[in-house]
Amino acid sequence: MAAPGWTLTDAPAQHGRTAVVTGANTGLGLETAHGLARLGASVVLACRNVDAAKTAREQILADLPEAQIDIVELDLSSLESVRTAADELNGRDGTIDLVVANAGVMASRHTLTADGFELDFGTNFLGHHAFIGLLMPRVLDVAGRVVTVGSTAGRAGVIDFDDLPFEHRFSGARAYSRAKFAQMVFAVELQRRLEAAGASALSVAAHPGATRTGVMREQTPFLRWAFTSPRMRWLLDLFVMDVADGALPTLRAATDPDVLGGEYFGPSGPLQFTGSPRRVDVSDKVLDPQLGQRLWTTAEELTRVVYPFGSRG
Numbered sequence: 001m002a003a004p005g006w007t008l009t010d011a012p013a014q015h016g017r018t019a020v021v022t023g024a025n026t027g028l029g030l031e032t033a034h035g036l037a038r039l040g041a042s043v044v045l046a047c048r049n050v051d052a053a054k055t056a057r058e059q060i061l062a063d064l065p066e067a068q069i070d071i072v073e074l075d076l077s078s079l080e081s082v083r084t085a086a087d088e089l090n091g092r093d094g095t096i097d098l099v100v101a102n103a104g105v106m107a108s109r110h111t112l113t114a115d116g117f118e119l120d121f122g123t124n125f126l127g128h129h130a131f132i133g134l135l136m137p138r139v140l141d142v143a144g145r146v147v148t149v150g151s152t153a154g155r156a157g158v159i160d161f162d163d164l165p166f167e168h169r170f171s172g173a174r175a176y177s178r179a180k181f182a183q184m185v186f187a188v189e190l191q192r193r194l195e196a197a198g199a200s201a202l203s204v205a206a207h208p209g210a211t212r213t214g215v216m217r218e219q220t221p222f223l224r225w226a227f228t229s230p231r232m233r234w235l236l237d238l239f240v241m242d243v244a245d246g247a248l249p250t251l252r253a254a255t256d257p258d259v260l261g262g263e264y265f266g267p268s269g270p271l272q273f274t275g276s277p278r279r280v281d282v283s284d285k286v287l288d289p290q291l292g293q294r295l296w297t298t299a300e301e302l303t304r305v306v307y308p309f310g311s312r313g
Contacts, residue, residue: 005275005276005277007248013040014039014040014041015040018043018095019043019044020044020096020100021033021045022046022076022100022102022128024043024046024056027243028247031243032102033060033069034059034064036255037068042068043068045057045070045071048073048075048081050071057069057071074103077105077119079126080114082127083130083134086130090134095141096142099144099145099146101148101183102250105120106172107120109172112165113127118165118170119175121179121182123179124180124183125299128183130299133305139201143201145202147254150264151177152271154179154184155177155181156181157181158178164298181285184286187264189295191261191262193311197309206264207249210273240273248276253265264281264282265279266280
């Protein structure tokens with residue numbers, strides 16, 4: 001369990017606000033969507049698997065019968081799907097007050113997306129970069145918020161711009177850490193550009209610490225067993241949180257009225273593995289403005305999605 005501290009009861013009501021949560025059919029995404037719905041937000045489950053999203057919606061409605069839960073099909077590994085989903089959302093009435101970039105994959109072998117990008121980088125980073133960019137005019141209209149869900153794995157991330165397809169020395173761990181690192185660089189760079197444009201919207205980030213998540217589905221049978229076996233539960237409970245607790249940093253980043261753009265939230269315990277959510281430090285390499293500029297330019301070239309404000313100057 002999370003240590004005493006910030007909980008969902010500390011969050012303000014979210015009535016009248018619409019939140020789009022990617023990967024909301026299971027794990028952290030589902031818990032995040034459930035929490036936002038409990039606070040009164042209308043929630044859009046943006047998911048690749050529509051049937052799983054329908055099941056997730058029923059789960060939320062079973063607990064919160066009055067909740068407003070919609071679904072949009074979104075496969076972040078396909079830019080065509082990203083554009084279709086964004087077009088559908090932009091065509092709806094109402095506001096888009098919050099986008100939670102939660103969905104993610106952790107491939108165990110070298111795989112390319114439909115657009116030819118390495119799967120982790122193409123899905124976790126480029127897919128979200130494009131999706132958020134296409135929704136950004138709606139977010140700007142209401143001075144909304146973007147929350148990027150990172151990972152402590154991103155601390156080890158390195159971006160080799162000469163080998164973005166990761167054709168050399170590929171490993172699943174390096175690919176995942178690179179993608180999560182890129183997401184964090186994006187979150188910081190987005191805030192720089194919002195500030196340069198004089199926009200009131202915020203870019204914030206969070207990470208779940210060590211949490212039992214669905215990303216383990218992509219791993220080896222041994223790792224899947226280690227994270228899910230009842231025999232290992234006693235050991236994992238010492239340094240791994242349940243999903244409900246792991247979602248709290250994201251929920252705080254999404255709802256805390258005192259949050260500032262560019263802030264990062266994670267668990268408060270040792271090594272940020274477990275504990276109630278608090279503000280945590282961003283690594284110096286994430287803050288590198290030259291890296292942020294280069295990654296942003298690269299993402300716009302690869303996705304052909306240009307954000308509705310100019311450069312950060």
